Amino acid sequence: MDLQLHGKTALVFGGSRGLGRAIAAELVQEGxxxxxxxxxxxxxxxxxxxxxxxxxxxxxxxxxxxxxxxKAATDLLGRTPDILVTNTGGPPTGSFSATTSAAWAAGFQGLWMSAVDSIQAVLPGMQANGWGRILAVTSVAAKEPQPGLVISNALRAGILGMLNTLSREVAGQGITVNALLPGYTNTDRMAELGVDNASMGAKIPAGRLGEPAEFAALAAFLASGRASYITGQAIAVDGGFLHSI
Ligand SMILES: NC(=O)c1ccc[n+]([C@@H]2O[C@H](COP(=O)([O-])OP(=O)(O)OC[C@H]3O[C@@H](n4cnc5c(N)ncnc54)[C@H](OP(=O)(O)O)[C@@H]3O)[C@@H](O)[C@H]2O)c1
Structure with a gap:
């Protein structure tokens, strides 16, 4: 399948490691x-x-x-990015009781406002071009809260509502907006969370953690010309981890 990504431009946040790096590499490979x-x-x-x-x-x-x-990426590329991938490191972990107001504010800026600000900045150019792909890397926690991740559980669910609302506003302008929900995937974030890959793998129907390239394959497809009628969705790449339908 030709993903029609030759000649397209992309801005990928969190692109030096893990899921973001895999997405960037996949997009480069596709042209x-x-x-x-x-x-x-x-x-x-x-x-x-x-x-x-x-x-x-x-x-x-x-x-x-x-x-x-x-703005800096637009200057480098010579045009508005056709594809924006919002993604950062995960927010601080902790229970509700142990999470301070400062941690909530930091989590909101890093996870939420960075996405809002960058999407607002990229939208006028995408609208002028009549083509755009906005992809947000969130988490399975957006659909099923995970233990000890109260900031992630709360904010990521809200981000899905924000993205779905936006998707309807721009659907008639050639712009799609989708959320990608990684399940437990083999990146540095797992070590940061202290996840034991073997015991976590046993809790996943696929019997193992995912690999970043398996996640990036979905991102490349959703970023492509071939995914022009898919918008407002929240799609998990999780080896069957989520129970919800
Ligand atoms: N891996 C999983 O299993 C999994 C599952 C569910 C959700 N997620 C979520 O998916 C996202 C990506 O996860 P990952 O596993 O790819 O994480 P990762 O391996 O830790 O990589 C995070 C990337 O984001 C960059 N980054 C972190 N904070 C940043 C900031 N404030 N500004 C700019 N760049 C920043 C990092 O580089 P620098 O450190 O140099 O900034 C790195 O390139 C995270 O939000 C994570 O919580 C991951």
């Missing part, structure tokens, strides 16, 4: 010109050179950075 973003400047440039794309350092947990990164 897109890609900019990746992450905080660690040395690593973002190193990974960009390895993948064959542009690297932009930036911290999406800082107010205003989402907007500034869209």
């Amino acid at each position: 897109a010109t890609v900019v990746i973003v992450a905080r660690d400047a040395a690593r973002v440039h190193k990974v960009a050179a390895e993948i064959g794309c542009f690297g932009l350092p930036g911290d999406l947990s800082v107010e205003g950075v989402g907007t500034a990164l869209v």
Whole structure:
């Protein structure tokens, strides 16, 4: 299948490791010109050179950075990105009782406002072009709250409502908006959460964690010209982990 990504441009947040890196690599392989973003400047440039794309350092947990990164990427690409992938590291873990107001505010800026700001910045260009793909990396926690992840459980569910609302506003303008829900996937985030891959794998119907490339395959398809009639969806790549239908 030709994904019709040759000549398209993409901005991929959190693109130096894990799921974002896999998405960026897949889009490059399909012929897109890609900019990746992450905080660690040395690593973002190193990974960009390895993948064959542009690297932009930036911290999406800082107010205003989402907007500034869209402008910087537009300057690098010479046009508005056709594809925007919102994605950052996971928010701090913890129970409701142990989570401070400061942690909630930081989680809101990093997970939620960085997505809102960057989408608002990219939309006028996509509307002028009559073509756009907005993909948000969220989590299975958006549909089934996970233990000890109160910020993620709360905010990611709300983000699905925000994205679905937006998808209807722009559906007639050639722009699709979809959420991708990773299940437990083999990245640095698993070590950060202290997940034991073997025992977690036993709880997943597929019998193992997912690989970033398996997740990236869905992202590339949803970013493509072939996915033009799929919008407002929240699609899990989870080896059968979610029970909900
Ligand atoms: N892996 C899973 O199983 C899984 C499951 C469900 C949900 N998720 C969610 O999916 C997202 C991606 O997960 P992952 O496993 O790919 O994580 P990861 O391996 O930790 O990679 C995170 C990427 O985002 C960048 N990043 C982190 N914070 C950032 C910030 N404030 N500004 C800009 N870039 C930032 C990191 O680079 P720098 O550190 O250099 O900034 C890195 O490139 C996370 O929100 C995670 O919670 C993952």
